[in-house]
Amino acid sequence: MAIGIKVTLNEGLYLKDPQATVLGQNIIKHSILLIDEIGFEAFTFKKLAQKMSSTEASVYRYFENKHLLLIYLVSWYWEWVSYLIDIHTMNIEDPRRRLEIIIKTFVYASLDNPSIEYVNESVLHRLIISEGTKAYHTKSVDEENKEGYFINYKKLTQKVADVILEIEPDFPYPHALGSNLFEMANNHIYFAQHLPRLTDVTVVKDDLSQVEAMLMYFAFNLIEKAK
Amino acid sequence: MAIGIKVTLNEGLYLKDPQATVLGQNIIKHSILLIDEIGFEAFTFKKLAQKMSSTEASVYRYFENKHLLLIYLVSWYWEWVSYLIDIHTMNIEDPRRRLEIIIKTFVYASLDNPSIEYVNESVLHRLIISEGTKAYHTKSVDEENKEGYFINYKKLTQKVADVILEIEPDFPYPHALGSNLFEMANNHIYFAQHLPRLTDVTVVKDDLSQVEAMLMYFAFNLIEKAK
């Protein structure tokens, strides 16, 4: 997943591969920017087309509807985080150190080097924080899950669970802790910025160190305890 | 908050108090059932009016739009959970025992005795699990927060944080753990039912005991560790 390389995502998510054409890449690029700007509810394919100087009908040739586009973007994010974890933990023996890196990646994903020119990963991270869970909180979740649309999140969770089990094979909730660390990272960045009384951490400018410290505390104290 | 008693919710959430009239109570009742049935995205005031044999215009006299109605229902739930915690922990000295009851309440809220005839708390719980976070994941969160629309969630979190601090005054993240226990309860019930690879617990029929056990494990092991 370096510059010029394709991200592999479930083919059912799109009608025509958006990574394969300039227009498709533009759809990805501008949908991230526009959803971040006006929110997912107000986002429409018509507004997106206007912003890109294209047409609604052209956007519909790539994605069936905005919900599938959201799953596409969220899946992209999960893949990107998985990729970052892989390259950052490569050659690192100690599983505790690897879990530390995973937590840092969850928190600081947006600050990492961009990989693909038409995806602003920093904006994408902000989008995931505020809109991400809408991808799988729908009436159609079971059908979509059957199609494999959430496989990237599952694989990411499994990756974290594997490291947790390497640290402590008797830890009883590795998957739950894995997904919870990811959700907590996003939730508490959001809470710190919008609903501060739901958390104890503060986020000043781009300083996410308190979120990182909290996740480290939660993760390692829980895993310790299993001994 | 017994039968016949009103739940106090922010007045900015509605145009006319739905608890004060039969039509208003019907709006509450049927919106819970209909959102649960078809999902929040497909839910409209027109469909709601049809189901209640009323009119769209009449619903609009009570709620400005479906988003504020959702916040209203979610706030109701937060209030209801707070109430359950209060009556169940009343007269209980030991804060550890009180935290146990709080966790049980988060998990088993839907099985508790109904308090108000026009609210099906069991269906409401299911709705909160699948749609709840949409109440505060919007572009308007800051304005709405300024209006005090999320005060009930904050108070609930504060209630849990107080108990955590009573158990262990040095615990550094009482609010975060409080809100996380609530979010985790809902998330992992949802994961167990729809995306099981994101968790380690299973939910068979209405048996939520594994979710309860996991939350107990997380909460008490973390708090222990602070000593």
Place this chain on the structure above:
DNA sequence: TTTATATAATAGCTTTACTATCGTTTATAA
């Protein structure tokens, strides 16, 4: 008994969420 309020019925308007058709470019391949 008047008067205010609540509701139902109806209409209408703009936007959203699509689908379809038809030229005109642009890439591909013979």
Place this chain on the structure above:
DNA sequence: TTATAAACGATAGTAAAGCTATTATATAAA
């Protein structure tokens, strides 16, 4: 190089969503 297919833009059209407004009637309060 030309034909030919695919992609795109332009345009039109439809049903539903998300409202607002008006009027008539039923009900409650003064």
